[in-house]
Amino acid sequence: MLDPIAATELTVSRPAPQPAGMNEPGIFKGCAEADGPLAAATKDATLAYLGKPHATSWARVADRAIAGRTTLGQAWAFAAPGAIRRHPNAAELIRAIRLAVARQLTAVNGSMRRAH
Secondary structure (H helix, E strand, O other): OOOHHHHHHHHOOOOOOOOOOOOOOHHHOOOEEOOEEOOHHHHHHHHHHHHOOOHHHHHHHOOOEEEEOEEHHHHHHHHOHHHOOOOOOHHHHHHHHHHHHHHHHHHHHHHHHHHO
């Protein structure tokens, strides 16, 4: 007969690992670089851009990774393919960030399912 305590331990499952960046607050929830957490400099530069979006500051932040290897510029290009020749306003960039994170999480979850 199986020990009741041992049987309980067998049925307890561990929570799935949380995707990178899910502990980030606000608009950065789910954001992470390919090799770790989102850099503070990236957050600061993005927030500064969102506070006053213009072409010069867009040139400074567009190449920063926001979701894995996806940069802000790539996120914007994916979110608004026809608008690539201009810089996004704050609401557009926030939407692009959310879409990039969703795509990243979908890719991670899909690869986790295939691995198990």
